[in-house]
Amino acid sequence: MITLLRGAVLSMSASEAVVDVGGMGFRVMATPTTLSQLRVGQEATIPTSFIVRDDSMTLYGFADEDERNTFDILIGLSGIGPKIGLAVLSVHTPDTLRGIVEREDIAALTQVPGIGRKGAQRILLELGTKLGPATSQVEAAAPSSVTADVVAALVGLGWSEPVAAEAVKTVEGESGPLPVSQMLKLALQKLGGKR
Known part of the structure; x- marks a missing residue:
């Protein structure tokens, strides 16, 4: 079972990253929040869960354990x-x-x-109680935190920070507060091919 990857990030998209571990490229499916913490060309340590099905073997990566x-x-x-x-x-x-x-x-x-x-x-x-008790009383991510995560994810995907921030600002103006994944998806649609 593969429980951790450590290596250079070779490429990223909105839903996955490819990590070079000892000359082998591992494709890792991940959340937008996790992907926003990665940078192409930089080393990353990613806790993973390896899922084997009849028709696929997929590696899922996470921000932390x-x-x-x-x-x-x-x-x-x-x-x-x-x-x-x-x-x-x-x-x-x-x-x-x-x-x-x-x-x-x-x-x-x-x-x-x-x-x-x-x-x-x-x-x-x-x-039930499988997840344990909440460690804070945070109801939901603050909008500024969501905005920062989405801008960071877009920068990680190759857009400049001003272009990424403008796209996120436009989405926020049109749709109001959204979860990271939905805001990232809409921002990517706004950006299209712009770099």
Whole structure:
């Protein structure tokens, strides 16, 4: 099982990075927040979860061990695969998710693409105390934190900081506060081929 990668980041897109480990390129699927911390050409240490299915072998990368452990718990729930597990962590940090479970906040879970009301109820029931208590009372990421993460992700993907910041500002003006993953997606659409 591959639980950690350390090596130079060769390339990145909105949903994955390629990391050179000893001359081998590993493709790692990750959340926008995790990707925003990586820079092409720089060394990175990425906790990973290696998922083997009948038709694929996929490596998922995370910002830290807490995020990886939360992912592993999520995909252990019935009906939750890696795609939904990654989507949950794209919208909510592990600690925010703990708070959601403690408050039984169905509405917050339905913000995740692919999770409806019934699915959210089932997830809350199955998670129970598996994630442990929330370590802070943070309800959601502050908009400035989301903005900074998205700008950093765009810069990591090759756009200049002023161009990235302008795209994010435009998206915020049109759509209001959004989770990192949705804001990054809309900003990428705005930028198109501009570099």
